[in-house]
Amino acid sequence: MLDNINFEVEEDDLICIVGPSGCGKTTLLRIIINLEQPTAGKVLIKNRPLKESLSDLGFVFQESALFPWRNALENVKFPLEIKGIEKEKREEIARKYLKLVGLEGFENSYPFELSGGMKQRAALARVLAKDPEILLMDEPFASVDAQTSNKLQEELVDLWQKTMKTIIFITHSIDEAVYLSDKIIVLSKGPSVIKKVFSNALPRPRDRNSLEFIELKKAVMEEIAD
Amino acid sequence: MILFHPFKDILGIGSLYENALISVARVFLGFIVATAVAIPLGIFIGYFKKVREFTNVLIELIRPIPPLAWIPLALAWFGLISAADLLGIETYHPILGNLQVSMVFIIFIGAFFPILLNTIDGVKGVKTILIETAITLGARDKEILRKVIIPAASPVILTGLRIGIGIAWMCVVAAEMLPGSSYGLGYLISHAYDIARIDMVIAGMVIIGLIGILINIIIEFFEEKKFKWRSKNA
Numbered sequence: 001m002l003d004n005i006n007f008e009v010e011e012d013d014l015i016c017i018v019g020p021s022g023c024g025k026t027t028l029l030r031i032i033i034n035l036e037q038p039t040a041g042k043v044l045i046k047n048r049p050l051k052e053s054l055s056d057l058g059f060v061f062q063e064s065a066l067f068p069w070r071n072a073l074e075n076v077k078f079p080l081e082i083k084g085i086e087k088e089k090r091e092e093i094a095r096k097y098l099k100l101v102g103l104e105g106f107e108n109s110y111p112f113e114l115s116g117g118m119k120q121r122a123a124l125a126r127v128l129a130k131d132p133e134i135l136l137m138d139e140p141f142a143s144v145d146a147q148t149s150n151k152l153q154e155e156l157v158d159l160w161q162k163t164m165k166t167i168i169f170i171t172h173s174i175d176e177a178v179y180l181s182d183k184i185i186v187l188s189k190g191p192s193v194i195k196k197v198f199s200n201a202l203p204r205p206r207d208r209n210s211l212e213f214i215e216l217k218k219a220v221m222e223e224i225a226d
Numbered sequence: 227m228i229l230f231h232p233f234k235d236i237l238g239i240g241s242l243y244e245n246a247l248i249s250v251a252r253v254f255l256g257f258i259v260a261t262a263v264a265i266p267l268g269i270f271i272g273y274f275k276k277v278r279e280f281t282n283v284l285i286e287l288i289r290p291i292p293p294l295a296w297i298p299l300a301l302a303w304f305g306l307i308s309a310a311d312l313l314g315i316e317t318y319h320p321i322l323g324n325l326q327v328s329m330v331f332i333i334f335i336g337a338f339f340p341i342l343l344n345t346i347d348g349v350k351g352v353k354t355i356l357i358e359t360a361i362t363l364g365a366r367d368k369e370i371l372r373k374v375i376i377p378a379a380s381p382v383i384l385t386g387l388r389i390g391i392g393i394a395w396m397c398v399v400a401a402e403m404l405p406g407s408s409y410g411l412g413y414l415i416s417h418a419y420d421i422a423r424i425d426m427v428i429a430g431m432v433i434i435g436l437i438g439i440l441i442n443i444i445i446e447f448f449e450e451k452k453f454k455w456r457s458k459n460a
Contacts, residue, residue: 033362059362065355068455069377078373079363110455130363 001027003191005041011133014160014167016177019187019195020224025170028187029136032168033059045134058132060140064119066111072098072122073107079130097125100159117148124159134166142172150208153179157204174224178216179206186223196223239417240409246433248324249410253398255309255325256333257391264338264390265383268345272379273371278346285342293336293397297404300328324409329401336397337390344386348379381449381456388445395438 001024009015017025030036032043034050034057045053066075076094085093098107101121111119120140127135141149153176160167171177177184184198198220202212239245271277309325310318352375360374402412411430418426449456 035358035361055364057362059359061355061359063355065359067356067359067374067377069380069453078360078365081373082364082369112455127363 001190001192002031002038003193005187005192005194007185007194007197009134009166009168011166012164013182014157014169014180015183015185016169016171016181017185017187018171018174018177018220018224019192020189021172023187023190023192025187026138029059029138029168029170033057033136035059055130056133058127058130058135060120060123060127060135060137062139062142064111064116064123066119066122066126068111071108071110072103072114072125075111075122076126076129078126083130093129094125097129098122100128101125102155115148116144117152120144120152121155124156128159128163132165134168137167137169139170139172141176149173149176150179154205156180161204174217174220175208177220178202178213179208184220186220195226198223239414242414242429242433244320245409245411245414245430246437248321249398249402249412249434250437251321252325252329252410253333253391253394256330256398257337257394259330260334260337260341260390260394261387263334264341264386265345268342268383268386269349269371269376269379271342272346272349273375278350285339289339289343293332293393294400296332296335297328297401300331304328304331326407329398329407332401333394333397337394340389340393341383341386344389345379345383348382348386349375351382352378381453384445384449384453388442388449391441391445392438395434395441399434 005028017028019025027036031038032050034043034054043050045056066072067078070078073091073094076097077090080090080093095104095107098104101124103118103121103125106114106118106122109118111122114122124140141152144152156167157180167180169177169180171180178200181200184200186195186198187193188195198216200216202210202216206213240248271281304327307327308323309327309330310322312327313322315322356374356378357370360370365373398410399412399415401407402410403416407413411434415427415430415434418424418430
């Protein structure tokens, strides 16, 4: 599926990986978080092997993976329980992150009571509570309507600038990739290799209708279509 | 009408109330033991694929045997030993002396398989994405079992308990109708039939039905309160 993939990610970068369906974007991300094993090659986090650095990584799935039996607050508390943080602190930290993603007031809501966008926000709050340095996101806004998606993208950039994390973000949407990233990695059809890496130095906040934005989009789309 | 005098003794075999109590006690005991064995076992089997493959044949072999078919074997193994005997109580005890091991065993068999199979199913059916999420959030195996798999499987397990106790209740009544038993609603009904007191038969049946419904209501109430996330969640 993946043929020969070699790349580096700088600290605090927000990079996007794009490519045709089935080219292995999700597989790549899953390898980075150790949910799947590569047949060859390895992942190094700050030059240390992956297995030692798992606590530095966080993952956001495409569909809401919130635990349905826990309300929003309890979901966010989950990684804190794992870390062994004391009860009062857990409450405090969880509330903080829910507020950060704009879900203040919804602490006691259960996933089935939340909209798609809200669920993904809660999932984000939950992974942020783990406080990973590197965030891996697998098309997290794909199952949400376009308007909400755009809003979530803005909020993500805002969050990223506030928390200074490294983010690797997979998307099908070139618009999303150009809006978010410092760097866009384009994968070829499977078995995939890296076709091209685009640098994105557009100043933030980005205007989706600006000439430069649209030109970059075009360039990326042409590269994928090739 | 007997129903209006549930505490009045009927022909020397105790009142409607007393016999109902005996039946309920038998079911309760058998059900508790079945739950205590089936749930941990079900979790173990559901969790390990290899174990599932190994035990599958055995379970499928024994499961279709109707609980009541175990009666001859139960009598052969346990005879008329009661809970009182097991606890070393010499004199007659109204409740413990009537909790025959053989009868509790039949109830155990009746409740055991639904609970076991539902528990296995529930554990097996936990969505992979939930387990993977827990892994990426730093949870290790024990924590995943405790914090993800068991809560996720709980609604299905509860359904198993509901089915199990329903079958257990039917088993006790049927088992009590067989020769050699004493006390209990099933016994009351067959005894009443023998002496042509159909009003007592019907009274007994009504009580049996009512207790069955009551058990169901209790479990459904519990389901509604704690598991409302289940029905709404795809």
